[in-house]
Amino acid sequence: MSGKNNGYLVSSNLEKVLKAGHFAVTGELGPPQGADPEVIREKAALLKGYVDAVNITDNQTAIVRMSSIGAGTLVLQEGLEPIIQMTCRDRNRLAIQADLLGAHALGMRNLLCLTGDHQIFGNHPTAKNVYDMDSLQMVHMLTEMRDKAVFQCGDEVKGSTAGFLLGSAAAPFADPIDFRPLRLAKKVKAGSNFIQTQLVYDVKEFAKYMEKVRELGVHKETFILAGVGPLKSPGMAKYMKNNVPGILVPDEVIERMTEAGKEWKGKKAADLSPEEKKARSKAWQTEGIQVCIDLIKDIKKIDGVAGVHIMAIEWEEAVKPIVEGAGLYPRPEVN
Amino acid sequence: MITGEQKPLEEIQALLGDAEKVLVVGCGTCVTVCFAGGSREAQILSASLRMASKLNDHPQDVTDVTVQRQCEWEYLDEIEKEIAEADIVLSLGCGIGVQAIAEHFPDTWVVPGLNTTFMGIPQEQGVWEERCAACGDCILGLTGGICPIARCSKSLLNGPCGGSEDGHCEIDPEVPCAWQLIYDRLTSMGKEDTLLELQPPKNWQVSRDGGPRKIIREDLRLISDEA
Structure with missing residues (x-):
């Protein structure tokens, strides 16, 4: 297949930017819990020009939302390139393949394969989950579908097949921590063309992880995009540190966020006027964006990192100042 | 039991x-x-x-x-x-x-x-834990005698998801992460290479997904279908 496309697997903008050696920027767009296309168009407008492609989440945190492929179609119409996310939680191998034939026919070329958050966290905790396959098996199945034009069962795809640039997620700081670089290697062996990591706030620990990844040579076989995201408040930073598995938030980051709101120190939300609350949020958000910019600048120096994945769900406005502040604007055009 | x-x-x-x-x-x-x-x-x-x-x-x-x-x-x-x-x-x-x-x-x-x-085990007096999902195609030989089908919340076959922390599953801090247990056991037995092999999609046809199941052992039957 590569011969037909000047050496590209799928010729998506993301693939071209990565293969040209540019430091890539991807974003994230969470579809609404409703059917209004305007929500997608507005978010797409905030991201267009600032990211090379945007992830469209798939029932993120197991809460029902507009489908990733449906929202991705709208994003594509707005001139922004989608990265469809697909989880193993909601679909078996028949549904995954069928939906992706459709997604390809609609013009989508990038896919992030995920296991998916357990449904117990979402708004339908009594649902039956699927988990017919895991994310590595999904990547492998879709590599075969793209490169050999076969379905998982071995039957040939009739006519043209569905080819995607295939991505996987990586959780560098989840347990068992010693296994994480090896698991990344396994994901790449399964066929992952790019990797997007869980949120990184601790650059020192991430650098150690990348060192092990480089020892395995994995960074040469895939493109690794480090996940970053702006913090909205010191409370959010503490919550992530204490409650979200696989996220390390160093004290210095929490201190920076706390320091940004020092003018209102010791005051509870109830003691503040609406104007004061607004001013405090603004101060925190400004610092959250600056912390994110500084993280990107540090991460960019780590050998083997091919880009950043900016997760600013429900705060898409933050992407523009982050990308500009990190010196990553304008985004390259690769033909 | x-x-x-x-x-x-x-x-x-x-x-x-x-x-x-x-x-x-x-x-x-x-x-x-x-x-x-x-x-x-x-x-x-x-x-x-x-x-x-x-x-x-x-x-x-x-x-x-x-x-x-x-x-x-x-x-x-x-x-x-x-x-x-x-x-x-x-x-x-x-x-x-x-x-x-x-x-x-x-x-x-x-x-x-x-x-x-x-189907499980009495872990201690008054505590029972699930161990087997009767999937019909036992893979315990690959996983150090710890079943990821029954004990991983997502029945994953290729290692832990990102929700494993301090040995526990993301769904509940009381639930051990099956893949942490498998990792620890395979590592302690010097069999960690098994973890790097890509396990193919499972054949669920022999589990409940293939429909209600039946075992027929002609060697044990007293009445055969032809009779």
Whole structure:
């Protein structure tokens, strides 16, 4: 297949930017819990020009939302390139393949394969989950579908097949921590063309992880995009540190966020006027964006990192100042 | 073993309705061991139902009997008379026991007194944990004797998801991460290379997904299909 496309697997903008050696920027767009296309168009407008492609989440945190492929179609119409996310939680191998034939026919070329958050966290905790396959098996199945034009069962795809640039997620700081670089290697062996990591706030620990990844040579076989995201408040930073598995938030980051709101120190939300609350949020958000910019600048120096994945769900406005502040604007055009 | 838990009394009362003669049938095997539906539980539940029905001004005649195994015809034959005399049978067996009674006594209305929960192990006195999902294609030889189908919340086959922290599953800090257990065991046994092999999608056809299952052993049968 590569011969037909000047050496590209799928010729998506993301693939071209990565293969040209540019430091890539991807974003994230969470579809609404409703059917209004305007929500997608507005978010797409905030991201267009600032990211090379945007992830469209798939029932993120197991809460029902507009489908990733449906929202991705709208994003594509707005001139922004989608990265469809697909989880193993909601679909078996028949549904995954069928939906992706459709997604390809609609013009989508990038896919992030995920296991998916357990449904117990979402708004339908009594649902039956699927988990017919895991994310590595999904990547492998879709590599075969793209490169050999076969379905998982071995039957040939009739006519043209569905080819995607295939991505996987990586959780560098989840347990068992010693296994994480090896698991990344396994994901790449399964066929992952790019990797997007869980949120990184601790650059020192991430650098150690990348060192092990480089020892395995994995960074040469895939493109690794480090996940970053702006913090909205010191409370959010503490919550992530204490409650979200696989996220390390160093004290210095929490201190920076706390320091940004020092003018209102010791005051509870109830003691503040609406104007004061607004001013405090603004101060925190400004610092959250600056912390994110500084993280990107540090991460960019780590050998083997091919880009950043900016997760600013429900705060898409933050992407523009982050990308500009990190010196990553304008985004390259690769033909 | 198969484990079960008794349904709430209110739910059992609703299932029994206005029936006058109630027979509670305990089972002497798995549900006895897990203190859910043995002879002792059948007696206690019968007494509770008698008392509750009196308080509701609709006294019911509730008796109990326990068989060695509700899932075998020969043991059910022993209680044919008691069953025939009852208006309704409340089985304290697992779901297999309830169905065996329904199948063996087609004219009897039988209702379940337990929720059958899982196949597992008594971890300590009063604590049971799930161990096997009866998937029909055992992979314990690859995973150090720890089953990711039954014990990983997502039944993953290629290692831990990103929700593993401090040895626990993201769904509940009380639930151990099966893949952490597998990792630790394979590493301690010097078999960690197994973790790097890509396990292909599982054949779920031999599990419940392929439809209700049946085992036929011609070498053991007394009556063959041709006869």
